[in-house]
Amino acid sequence: MKKIAIVTAGGMGTRMGAKLPKQFLLLSGKPVLWHTLNAFINAFEDIDFVLVVPDDFVNTATVLASELNISQKTVIVVGGPTRFDSVKNGLATIKESAIVFVHDGVRCLVSPDLIKRCYVQAIEKGSAIPAVASTDSVRIAMEDDHRVIDRAKVSIIQTPQTFKSELILPAFNQSYQERFTDEATVVESTGNRVYLIEGDYQNIKITRPIDLIIAEQIIADRVS
């Protein structure tokens, strides 16, 4: 089945304190986004890409796609003010039935194995939302207090959030609502349930400077 990865790299990221958005910072000599795209290329030779980038980085993304030899199957679109808008812009380029992966560009350590498993489950169940169990205790803020929740019941959600195009395309025709914190919540609001899949503890998001150092180490460890 046709496979399309919408990779969102629209954020300008302020927590890194760097001049470049974090998806373009160098990690083991290549931009973060290079690693992300490479994982999808390694999962599927026949996958197409939609890169959602900030306005000023269209050229950078074009060069990156060319470097990775995926120019012919890559569409570059400009991100919107929210994740919802950015993904919506990406989805607007999809004209045929496909399995659609929506992936955070800064989750550059995603494994080809996870991507493949998401694909298989999305074909079977319509969706695959990677999740890992919390390794720490978790509390939820209440009105002016907080209560502990059973850790075994807590899932930390990752990407690629993966869907049949028939599920995700109509869902994004809705107007934006504040509760749309990821693609799964958008699809759920159409009355469809979504299905979790075992994620990967190494599938971290690069958000702080230390994450780059950690990612570099994980990459070195994988190579050795």
Add this chain to the structure above:
Amino acid sequence: MKKIAIVTAGGMGTRMGAKLPKQFLLLSGKPVLWHTLNAFINAFEDIDFVLVVPDDFVNTATVLASELNISQKTVIVVGGPTRFDSVKNGLATIKESAIVFVHDGVRCLVSPDLIKRCYVQAIEKGSAIPAVASTDSVRIAMEDDHRVIDRAKVSIIQTPQTFKSELILPAFNQSYQERFTDEATVVESTGNRVYLIEGDYQNIKITRPIDLIIAEQIIADRVS
């Protein structure tokens, strides 16, 4: 005020696939537990220690305390079958009013700054439970489905869970209940509320082999 750190290193850890419990594995040339204890020593010169270790590691812990020059102010006790039992064994050695830090031995990157802040808040409010906001979406398992919860309301709990001895000692006189997943839940069950404090994203737990590599990198980064 008197300060006592109960450092729990009772687990035998199976996820590491190593022969030694993870708290004794080497990290930058020293056992994980060495780093943990050293952070408390760096926070307070006048702190006492209660080390809770597996039966077979009493000698190892004794040598470690001697190496760190804290033998005179360290009591070593043997852990129990649950975290509750291990902490209870540790608390049984406390005979005077104190601020009590209960800390996971495998959280070896805890900063002296966090330890000091916990101390100050525990004096003021009775408790200090370090927590960080979740950086990922979170879902809670329901009967046969799951629902997303507002990420802003989710706190990931760390240690040292810090209390006035007057709060934590009586709480541990109760019988064990399954909902006692950490010290905060034990104290809460006596009708006292507990107070969170801003934790630290680097205050990770060593649970998988990759965590050792990450920790080594964070330590190298701190030194440089």
